[in-house]
Amino acid sequence: MSLLELRGVTVRYRQPGDGARDLAAVDGVDFAIAEHEMLGLVGESGCGKTTLGRSILRLVPLAAGEVHWRGRRIDGLSQRAFRPLRRELQCVFQDPHACLDPRMTIAASVAEPLRALERGLAPVERARRARLRLEEVGIADELARRYPHQLSGGQLQRAVIARALIVDPGFVVCDEPVSALDVTIQGQIVELLGRIRVERRLASLFISHNLAVVARLCERVMVMYRGRIVETGTRRDIVSAPLHPYTRELLDAVPVIDVRARERLLRRAQRARPAAVDRAPAGGCAFAARCPHALPLCRAERPQLMKAESGRQVACHRAGEWPGGLPSSMAG
Amino acid sequence: MTALLAVRSLTVDFAASPPVRAVDSVDLSVAERESVAIVGESGSGKSQLLHACTGLLAPNGRATGSVRFDGMELLGPGNRAAAVRGRGIGFVFQDASGSLTPHRRVGDQLAEIASATRGLDRDASRIESRRLLDCVHLPDAGQRLREYPHELSGGMRQRVAIALALAARPRLLFADEPTTALDVTVQAEILALLAGLCREFGMALLLVTHDLGVVASLADRIAVMNAGRLVETAAAADFLRGPKHPYSASLLAAVPTLAGLQ
Numbered sequence: 001m002s003l004l005e006l007r008g009v010t011v012r013y014r015q016p017g018d019g020a021r022d023l024a025a026v027d028g029v030d031f032a033i034a035e036h037e038m039l040g041l042v043g044e045s046g047c048g049k050t051t052l053g054r055s056i057l058r059l060v061p062l063a064a065g066e067v068h069w070r071g072r073r074i075d076g077l078s079q080r081a082f083r084p085l086r087r088e089l090q091c092v093f094q095d096p097h098a099c100l101d102p103r104m105t106i107a108a109s110v111a112e113p114l115r116a117l118e119r120g121l122a123p124v125e126r127a128r129r130a131r132l133r134l135e136e137v138g139i140a141d142e143l144a145r146r147y148p149h150q151l152s153g154g155q156l157q158r159a160v161i162a163r164a165l166i167v168d169p170g171f172v173v174c175d176e177p178v179s180a181l182d183v184t185i186q187g188q189i190v191e192l193l194g195r196i197r198v199e200r201r202l203a204s205l206f207i208s209h210n211l212a213v214v215a216r217l218c219e220r221v222m223v224m225y226r227g228r229i230v231e232t233g234t235r236r237d238i239v240s241a242p243l244h245p246y247t248r249e250l251l252d253a254v255p256v257i258d259v260r261a262r263e264r265l266l267r268r269a270q271r272a273r274p275a276a277v278d279r280a281p282a283g284g285c286a287f288a289a290r291c292p293h294a295l296p297l298c299r300a301e302r303p304q305l306m307k308a309e310s311g312r313q314v315a316c317h318r319a320g321e322w323p324g325g326l327p328s329s330m331a332g
Numbered sequence: 333m334t335a336l337l338a339v340r341s342l343t344v345d346f347a348a349s350p351p352v353r354a355v356d357s358v359d360l361s362v363a364e365r366e367s368v369a370i371v372g373e374s375g376s377g378k379s380q381l382l383h384a385c386t387g388l389l390a391p392n393g394r395a396t397g398s399v400r401f402d403g404m405e406l407l408g409p410g411n412r413a414a415a416v417r418g419r420g421i422g423f424v425f426q427d428a429s430g431s432l433t434p435h436r437r438v439g440d441q442l443a444e445i446a447s448a449t450r451g452l453d454r455d456a457s458r459i460e461s462r463r464l465l466d467c468v469h470l471p472d473a474g475q476r477l478r479e480y481p482h483e484l485s486g487g488m489r490q491r492v493a494i495a496l497a498l499a500a501r502p503r504l505l506f507a508d509e510p511t512t513a514l515d516v517t518v519q520a521e522i523l524a525l526l527a528g529l530c531r532e533f534g535m536a537l538l539l540v541t542h543d544l545g546v547v548a549s550l551a552d553r554i555a556v557m558n559a560g561r562l563v564e565t566a567a568a569a570d571f572l573r574g575p576k577h578p579y580s581a582s583l584l585a586a587v588p589t590l591a592g593l594q
Contacts, residue, residue, distance in 0.1 A: 044515045044517055044518070045485070045486060045515050045518075046485070152374070153374070182373045182374050182542040183542055183543045183544070183545070183583070183586045183587055183588070184373055184542070184582065184583065184586040185373075186586070186588065187585075187586045187588070190588075209515040209516055209517075210516050210588060211516070211590075212516075212588035212589055212590050212593075213588045215590060215593050216588060216593075235593060236593070239590055239593045240593075249517055250516065250517060251590065252520070253516040253517040253519065253520040254516065254545075254588070254589060254590050255545030255546070255548060255549070255587060255589065256589060256590075257544065257545060257548040257572060257584065257587060257589065258548075258572060259569045259572050259573060261548045261549035261572070262548075262549050262550070262568065264549065265523060265524055265527050265549035265550060266524075266527055266528075266531075268520065268524040269524040269525065269527045269528035269531075270528070
């Protein structure tokens with residue numbers, strides 16, 4: 001049995017005007033996360049990855065679909081019935097400044113979830129647990145007595161991670177936890193999350209727009225484009241043999257640092273195409289407008305997410321034509 | 333090669349308690365048409381260096397040393413830095429929204445800069461706005477000119493901010509973390525755009541970033557900054573073959589890549 005399973009999850013946002021223009025931010029997404037698994041979710045801004053993460057945490061209402069936690073359906077629960085699950089399901093967001101109360105010390109913020117989720121715990125015990133969790137993420141007592149504005153972004157994100165861990169959750173949604181940080185600090189936080197995953201065997205959904213970061217941490221990766229999953233596979237499959245042209249594009253965007261980088265950039269500049277167009281053909285593949293491999297079929301008919309070899313899935317009419325993966329357009 | 337921008341012993345101090353030295357005796361030059369990148373972590377002083385050169389320091393900041401643009405000293409009395417902003421040195425910031433006026437149409441903002449800095453008349457500046465949006469590869473330029481900044485995506489806003497800087501036809505472009513707030517795919521597009529525009533307009537570029545992955549492809553020369561000082565300056569090709577300073581090496585190692593995963 002999966003730890004967490006989503007079936008046909010759909011989230012719609014109201015657009016101004018009539019209901020017909022409602023935007024399906026998440027459109028019929030199915031996936032499952034196993035016990036102890038850290039699943040990666042990658043896609044660009046606006047693709048619905050954050051909304052998908054929030055749909056698990058019941059922070060957005062579902063228009064359709066089901067969410068199952070340890071075999072039990074949890075999407076229809078009342079707020080009161082959902083409350084015990086708040087302990088199990090935690091989250092870490094992108095901007096740590098926005099997640100911490102500027103008027104509370106770091107230690108007090110980290111202990112705060114216990115006040116709500118473990119009522120009756122003595123203040124001394126809350127403080128003790130906060131200290132332990134802060135130690136686990138590498139924040140010394142002296143820093144814990146300070147206020148958020150006195151800490152760096154990396155230190156704050158460590159505190160936010162400690163706060164997510166303080167209730168011993170079974171699952172954490174990490175939504176772009178390193179994107180707001182300097183690259184050097186990003187590496188340290190990625191390392192910390194990797195260590196926590198190993199030590200706690202904690203299941204999680206790791207969301208990022210950077211495939212290089214996702215592939216560092218997650219064995220299995222899902223690629224999302226405009227509300228739908230377009231490819232899933234092991235990190236090896238996704239990185240070395242991508243089947244969906246959008247996955248290829250994400251890979252090509254990861255910098256390769258060598259002396260030929262300049263050459264590649266100038267080549268890219270020469271055939272610079274217009275900025276990504278925001279309109280998807282009605283009924284066709286949402287990526288068709290941007291896709292270098294699109295056929296008339298792609299604009300007419302939407303490809304479904306189909307099983308490919310060795311447990312992979314891909315939603316592309318032409319994926320069968322490149323079973324060994326799409327080669328990089330940056331090569332040559 | 334004579335330098336377009338020559339920075340000598342530039343030091344920036346902020347009056348605070350205790351006082352903060354953000355930039356410490358920095359020497360740096362940028363030649364005509366050259367692309368130079370300054371790489372460093374948050375707080376290393378790299379943005380303050382750009383601000384000091386263009387007279388944009390906060391009121392409690394003080395710059396000493398020398399900054400010459402095309403032979404003219406910008407520091408000292410007279411605020412000559414203000415005179416070179418725009419036509420001499422253009423500026424693109426991390427947050428494109430900060431460069432755009434929220435309540436005015438994109439086209440009006442572009443036309444205003446073009447007419448104020450280059451004396452174009454109403455019709456000429458309208459045509460120029462349209463052309464600038466084409467230069468930054470914004471689709472549906474005609475439509476976009478009539479839109480407000482909030483109607484654009486983050487990547488499109490950054491393209492418009494670049495077009496705004498280009499509207500004055502600067503000889504040198506300062507870009508402060510121009511891609512940091514953007515998705516990786518959009519980052520790659522904006523970098524390619526900047527590289528192409530520098531060529532097309534014969535413009536020099538001084539780019540500041542914390543991400544070496546960004547500059548590896550764009551810069552002719554790379555300068556690494558740590559705690560207010562330049563610790564290494566090298567031709568990009570030499571730098572990428574093997575940086576000399578251990579701090580530079582750690583920055584290079586921090587860039588998330590797919591190495592070892594393929």
